Amino acid sequence: MLSIALAAALAQADLNAGPPVPAMCQQVPPAVSGQAPTVTAAVTLVRDWLDAVEKADDAAFIRFVQDRGPVLRGGPDDWLRLRGMLRGVRLCGVKTANKDTVGLWMFVPQMESFGVAEFKLPSAPADKLDLQGIRLTGDVPPGFSWPRLSASALAQAVDQRLTRQTQDGLFSGAVLIAKNGQVLFQRAYGLADRESGKPNDLNTQFRFGSMGKMFTMVAIMQLVQDGKIDPAAPIGRYLADYPNQDVATKVTVANLLTHTGGTGDIFGPDFDAHKASLRDLKDYLDLYGKRPLDFAPGSRVAYSNYGFILLGRIVEAVSGLSYDAYLQRNIFDPAGMASTGNLPESTVLPHRAAGYMGPPGQLKRADDTLPVRGTSAGGGYSTVGDFNRFAEALAAHKLLRAETLRQLMDGGVKAADGQFIRYDFGGTIGTDRFFGHGGGAPGMNGMLQHFIDSGYTVVVLANRDPPAAEQIATFAVHRLPAN
Secondary structure, three states, X not given: OEOHHHHHHHHHOOOOOOOOOOHHHOOOOOOOXXXXXXHHHHHHHHHHHHHHHHHOOHHHHHHHHHXXXXXXXXXXXXXXXXXXXXXXXXXXXXXXXXXXXXXXXXXXXXXXXXXXXXXEOOOOOOOOOEEEEEEEEOOOOOOOOOOOOOHHHHHHHHHHHHHHHHHOOOOOEEEEEEEOXXXXXXXXXXXXXXXXXXXXXXXXXXXXXXXXXHHHHHHXXXXXXXXXXXXXXXXXXXXXXXXXXXXXXXXXXXXXXXXXXXXXXXXXXXXXXXXXXXXXXXXXXXXXXXXXXXXXXXXXOOOOHXXXXXXXXXXXXXXXXXXXXXXXXXXXXXXXXXXXXXXXXXXXXXXXXXXXXXXXXXXXXXXXXXXXXXXXXXXXXXXXXXXXXXXXXXXXXXXXXXXHHHHHHHOEEXXXXXXXXXXXXXXXXXXXXXXXXXXXXXXXXEEEEEEOOOOEEEEEEEOEOOOHHHHHHXXXXXXXXXX
């Protein structure tokens, strides 16, 4: 019901750490000019529902949902969990509306972002409004704009926010802001190892979760650029011995790049039971390769870490190198990334930070949750400086030609419903296009965003649970100088 990113943010974020609520979201009138009565009724209900989220006791909140709606998935316990996540979220108006659905602007203070709540409108007077989902969006309502700061004022604002969050036990990590590769601000906060008291610094290597998918996508596009991979080809062309022929013949490389392949995840009971034996990408295929598709390729989107394992195996099969050797030769070395890799957790790296999960005051090491090593789905380690060098190398076309980078940013597949799904390599905030990716798991969180037109890069890495780094990246991105 909630997007993964929004659910993680709302579950972990500090309700007192967000910015002031925009004036347009402080009071939404029950009547919506120019809208159909069903839409006006929906706005009124959602306004009252969010008021109950904030003010009602648990029993009264459950009665409100039972009597008036909206229709929520699960039972009362699930509704109360959702209620806890939605505290502080404010209704800001109507984004889209038709005879069947309405999309409402929401302001999410915890992430300093706007979201869109999608509702199915009642088809009969006795029916209730049905919540379809809530997702974060880079768009903003008409008439709203984020405050732009000078470079020096931005550095001061980010530093003040991070200093406060570190003191409050909410952040531990590092941040870097650059323009066209030139560093404008960089600083580390908190502890790399709480047991020894070792502080984070700018050489600290943080685990970055799914940010590693960027390296996999660049590797794939390098091979596309060289004429060795066709994104429209089925994966069986490159993985000839893949054990499930249904997967091999129906899922394309482009499906994997867009999470539309139906190939499923890697985490769950099977992963937990076999984690120690999952040392190479081939080991994942041995475990999951006979698994059927979750859905017909192209019919919908579902985030697939296993899909990126398959992409890594394709890199290996086509290049004749191991995944790590390919990255070292074709991405890390050319970009000057000397502190980035996927070495096993058993390898002692003096600068690698320990990850800590849980709320302040209840932190514990996340060692037991980690895979054996990083993979093509993510989980390696890097520094804020190395990620800046990666962004600079991409922007300067040292890793991909200009037309190939555009293909990576603009390419994708058309889903069964006609929606165009882009490769998982960036997006747009307002009118500002960026490449980048986030990543998160227990005890690790990170975000890289490089804006094509302005040349600004924001990198935040943290050895704490999501959304510790994403919150700070969002705060900085919304205040980037206008030129």
